[in-house]
Amino acid sequence: MSAPVIAVVGGGQLARMMAPAAGELGVHLRVLVEAPGSSAAQVVTDAPVGAAADEAAIRDLITPSDGRAPADVLTFEHEHVPNDLLTDLIEHGTPVRPAPHALVQAQDKIVMRRRLTELGAPCPRWAPLPLDPEQGRATLAAFLDEVGGQAVVKTSRGGYDGKGVRVVSSADDATDWLVAAAAGGPQLLVEEKVPFTRELAVLVARRPSGEVRTWPVVESIQRDGVCAEVVAPAPDLSDDEARRARQVAVEIAEGLDVTGVLAVEMFELLDGSADGPPVRRVLVNELAMRPHNSGHWTIDGSVTSQFEQHLRAVLDLPLGDTAPTAPWTVMANVLGSSLPALTDALPEVLGAFPDARVNLYGKDVRPGRKLAHVNVSGQDLGEVRRRALGAAALLRGEPLPTDPTTDETKA
Amino acid sequence: MSAPVIAVVGGGQLARMMAPAAGELGVHLRVLVEAPGSSAAQVVTDAPVGAAADEAAIRDLITPSDGRAPADVLTFEHEHVPNDLLTDLIEHGTPVRPAPHALVQAQDKIVMRRRLTELGAPCPRWAPLPLDPEQGRATLAAFLDEVGGQAVVKTSRGGYDGKGVRVVSSADDATDWLVAAAAGGPQLLVEEKVPFTRELAVLVARRPSGEVRTWPVVESIQRDGVCAEVVAPAPDLSDDEARRARQVAVEIAEGLDVTGVLAVEMFELLDGSADGPPVRRVLVNELAMRPHNSGHWTIDGSVTSQFEQHLRAVLDLPLGDTAPTAPWTVMANVLGSSLPALTDALPEVLGAFPDARVNLYGKDVRPGRKLAHVNVSGQDLGEVRRRALGAAALLRGEPLPTDPTTDETKA
Numbered sequence: 001m002s003a004p005v006i007a008v009v010g011g012g013q014l015a016r017m018m019a020p021a022a023g024e025l026g027v028h029l030r031v032l033v034e035a036p037g038s039s040a041a042q043v044v045t046d047a048p049v050g051a052a053a054d055e056a057a058i059r060d061l062i063t064p065s066d067g068r069a070p071a072d073v074l075t076f077e078h079e080h081v082p083n084d085l086l087t088d089l090i091e092h093g094t095p096v097r098p099a100p101h102a103l104v105q106a107q108d109k110i111v112m113r114r115r116l117t118e119l120g121a122p123c124p125r126w127a128p129l130p131l132d133p134e135q136g137r138a139t140l141a142a143f144l145d146e147v148g149g150q151a152v153v154k155t156s157r158g159g160y161d162g163k164g165v166r167v168v169s170s171a172d173d174a175t176d177w178l179v180a181a182a183a184g185g186p187q188l189l190v191e192e193k194v195p196f197t198r199e200l201a202v203l204v205a206r207r208p209s210g211e212v213r214t215w216p217v218v219e220s221i222q223r224d225g226v227c228a229e230v231v232a233p234a235p236d237l238s239d240d241e242a243r244r245a246r247q248v249a250v251e252i253a254e255g256l257d258v259t260g261v262l263a264v265e266m267f268e269l270l271d272g273s274a275d276g277p278p279v280r281r282v283l284v285n286e287l288a289m290r291p292h293n294s295g296h297w298t299i300d301g302s303v304t305s306q307f308e309q310h311l312r313a314v315l316d317l318p319l320g321d322t323a324p325t326a327p328w329t330v331m332a333n334v335l336g337s338s339l340p341a342l343t344d345a346l347p348e349v350l351g352a353f354p355d356a357r358v359n360l361y362g363k364d365v366r367p368g369r370k371l372a373h374v375n376v377s378g379q380d381l382g383e384v385r386r387r388a389l390g391a392a393a394l395l396r397g398e399p400l401p402t403d404p405t406t407d408e409t410k411a
Numbered sequence: 412m413s414a415p416v417i418a419v420v421g422g423g424q425l426a427r428m429m430a431p432a433a434g435e436l437g438v439h440l441r442v443l444v445e446a447p448g449s450s451a452a453q454v455v456t457d458a459p460v461g462a463a464a465d466e467a468a469i470r471d472l473i474t475p476s477d478g479r480a481p482a483d484v485l486t487f488e489h490e491h492v493p494n495d496l497l498t499d500l501i502e503h504g505t506p507v508r509p510a511p512h513a514l515v516q517a518q519d520k521i522v523m524r525r526r527l528t529e530l531g532a533p534c535p536r537w538a539p540l541p542l543d544p545e546q547g548r549a550t551l552a553a554f555l556d557e558v559g560g561q562a563v564v565k566t567s568r569g570g571y572d573g574k575g576v577r578v579v580s581s582a583d584d585a586t587d588w589l590v591a592a593a594a595g596g597p598q599l600l601v602e603e604k605v606p607f608t609r610e611l612a613v614l615v616a617r618r619p620s621g622e623v624r625t626w627p628v629v630e631s632i633q634r635d636g637v638c639a640e641v642v643a644p645a646p647d648l649s650d651d652e653a654r655r656a657r658q659v660a661v662e663i664a665e666g667l668d669v670t671g672v673l674a675v676e677m678f679e680l681l682d683g684s685a686d687g688p689p690v691r692r693v694l695v696n697e698l699a700m701r702p703h704n705s706g707h708w709t710i711d712g713s714v715t716s717q718f719e720q721h722l723r724a725v726l727d728l729p730l731g732d733t734a735p736t737a738p739w740t741v742m743a744n745v746l747g748s749s750l751p752a753l754t755d756a757l758p759e760v761l762g763a764f765p766d767a768r769v770n771l772y773g774k775d776v777r778p779g780r781k782l783a784h785v786n787v788s789g790q791d792l793g794e795v796r797r798r799a800l801g802a803a804a805l806l807r808g809e810p811l812p813t814d815p816t817t818d819e820t821k822a
Binding site: 016024027045318323341342343347351354357358360361377 | 788
């Protein structure tokens with residue numbers, strides 16, 4: 001057998017970070033990139049340029065017209081491939097992982113909420129908003145009455161990193177979105193605004209033959225609706241609480257028939273308890289059916305990274321050990337920078353933090369753009385956070401914060 | 412500043428394993444490969460084909476004629492580049508790291524032994540053999556008389572993995588080599604056959620501005636003259652013994668003005684001690700001025716891998732933390748295989764050893780060829796060795812040894 005070939009749609013940092021794992025496993029990666037020189041194209045030798053919605057480009061990715069080996073499986077670094085095409089590919093014999101019947105659950109929040117509700121997964125209260133604006137207003141008003149106070153209106157499709165999400169106090173707050181939905185925009189749903197104490201995430205991998213592995217539960221710290229920091233494992237969870245959260249993710253992966261890596265973003269709530277400490281429980285917030293920002297810590301902090309695991313899973317190879325390699329790992333995102341290029345910061349950041357695992361994505365600097373992340377592992381959580389956040393600050397072109405962990409926790 | 416560009420001569424597995432580190436640091440790698448599809452060419456997007464001794468190819472690697480960015484520095488995955496060319500490149504402004512005045516010490520064992528002797532580094536007794544065969548015979552005979560019994564004749568240049576090395580008991584045993592040397596072959600030297608207890612290695616990195624870091628001392632287990640297994644750290648060394656061995660490596664790196672990674676292979680000897688346990692000391696065996704097989708364990712077992720460290724060092728960036736990430740890491744080489752392709756073994760090896768870090772080099776199978784390695788880390792050395800050797804056996808197409816560590820230790 002020659003080297004297995006994995007076709008990946010999308011040439012951003014997620015596909016880029018699959019490359020080292022592919023090399024180690026002896027797997028050939030073929031990535032459909034948006035433009036020459038994109039993040040993944042810099043490190044993948046077989047990186048044709050094309051759009052994710054371009055049927056000819058996808059077909060050529062799987063069966064190249066120039067005689068390169070056909071792909072054994074098609075997978076993704078984002079959820080924006082037309083499902084009709086994927087279904088057709090499967091019918092003609094190409095495994096697509098995750099398959100469209102699973103992928104739709106990460107593409108459409110109404111489909112996802114309906115299915116999770118059927119599966120009995122813990123979800124916030126929610127309702128789809130009818131397309132007719134007047135009916136939509138009425139449904140939203142009734143929902144607000146029921147939950148009391150505020151709610152969150154979301155577009156069912158196309159939202160990410162805080163986009164497509166709006167907190168509303170009255171139906172009037174959503175008028176423009178209701179009109180847009182009726183005019184053919186994405187349909188809307190409303191969810192209760194959960195009084196969560198923090199956000200958690202569970203990463204799970206599942207292969208077609210059924211094997212499932214989860215990583216430890218992590219805490220995901222958002223700023224401006226974007227993941228800024230991940231602490232692995234999530235502090236202060238009891239073994240039971242962590243086990244329950246991981247079990248929720250496993251049940252979703254199995255219930256939705258996910259193959260590959262699935263990230264389950266969760267809200268943590270504290271329930272009062274008459275005769276003891278408050279009890280933590282989780283509600284499912286979002287799903288991502290691919291390697292995810294909440295799992296970048298696994299590159300340096302776990303025996304098997306989410307990227308290697310995704311490749312193993314979509315090839316139906318046995319999954320790797322997900323044990324952490326250190327008591328604590330903190331991942332800090334670099335979102336935008338005042339530097340012309342992040343490599344300008346290497347002398348300072350590597351000098352100040354010899355143990356920081358710096359991972360640059362090779363992207364041009366733009367405000368707020370995900371440009372890099374830093375992982376730091378160690379014994380002392382406060383020190384590990386201080387170092388990860390300090391290194392990320394230097395890569396953003398900022399001075400070292402005097403006490404970044406205190407600042408960041410307040411933010 | 413745009414991304415730093417590192418030019419690397421040689422397209423084998425060492426250059427291949429630099430690629431993930433380059434990607435993470437945002438460094439552009441340009442590798443001169445021996446053939447299209449070579450080990451490194453599979454994972455490096457900028458991989459022109461050319462010979463290491465081809466001056467035009469080396470010059471184009473540094474300053475491409477098609478307008479690609481010039482290289483900031485030239486480095487190597489082997490020591491076979493003509494030094495005159497390197498000297499000329501430096502005179503015209505291209506940093507070459509390690510520089511030829513250092514590199515020659517890893518190219519020529521006579522030069523190396525002479526310089527190490529000057530530096531006071533612990534070496535076996537040795538002598539260069541005169542080129543005239545009769546004088547060579549006489550020198551060798553006198554050396555054998557002096558050391559008593561056996562000695563090791565080596566070619567000063569071109570030897571590796573047990574090639575260019577011969578154990579002799581009399582001058583007659585070296586007649587053919589002496590004749591070949593006189594006819595223009597590589598000059599010869601003789602070294603005492605050291606009664607070593609085991610082989611150790613110390614990996615050290617040094618940057619031009621002087622910073623030096625070493626990794627823990629490792630034990631290197633050879634079979635048929637080739638490294639088969641590395642145990643990190645070397646068992647049973649006292650802190651003092653380990654510190655002294657690391658200090659020897661630092662003094663050599665500084666004394667030879669090495670930049671980049673240097674592997675110092677050592678013999679361990681036990682000296683009798685009248686009033687206590689025997690004292691361990693080391694003698695320097697060989698030098699390699701590049702990432703080295705004895706350092707592959709650092710990819711998964713150290714905060715900073717030797718490959719990332721080499722890239723940092725040749726760019727004169729601050730060096731990374733070399734602390735181990737687990738109590739024990741064992742690296743097992745895969746030398747040859749009965750399988751048509753190593754990827755055929757992935758289902759079995761990943762299934763049997765979910766914690767094994769498998770690293771395939773993308774090379775066609777040939778007898779005895781270095782095709783892959785496996786790293787396993789953990790708390791219990793016996794178990795870690797068993798797993799690493801078991802995984803390597805499966806990749807060689809062999810059944811799982813019942814007790815590989817016992818078998819291997821005897822070998």
